[in-house]
Amino acid sequence: APHIAEELWERLSNKKSIFLEKWPSYDAEIIQEKNVKIIIQINGKMRDIIEVEAGISEKEIEKLALSREKIQKWTDGEKPKKVIYIPERLVNLVM
Secondary structure (H helix, E strand, O other): HHHHHHHHHOOOOOOHHHOOOOOOOHHHHHHHHHHHHHEEOOEEEEEEEEEOEHHHOOOHHHHHHHOHHHHHHHOEEEEEOEEEEEEEOEEEOOO
C-alpha cells in the first residue's frame, strides 16, 4: 500500500514524497451540527422526536415540546411537575 500511495501521489504532479507531507488538519466548526434531533419523553417514555437548531435554550425546548400535537394528547393541557432537559439530546416531561 505505501508504494501504491507514492505512485498515485507522483501521478498527481507532486514533487515531494507523500511521506514528507503533513497530515491534513480539520476545522472543528465545520463538523458541528447546525440542527439536532431531540427526543421528547413523557414520564420516561418516548413520545416524539423534533429537530431544532443546536444551542436552543431549555425554556424554548419546553415551550416547543408542550405545543406539539402528539405531546398535548398525553398531557391533557396540564403543566408538567418537572422538566428534565439533557442539552441537545432529550427533554423529559414528568407529569
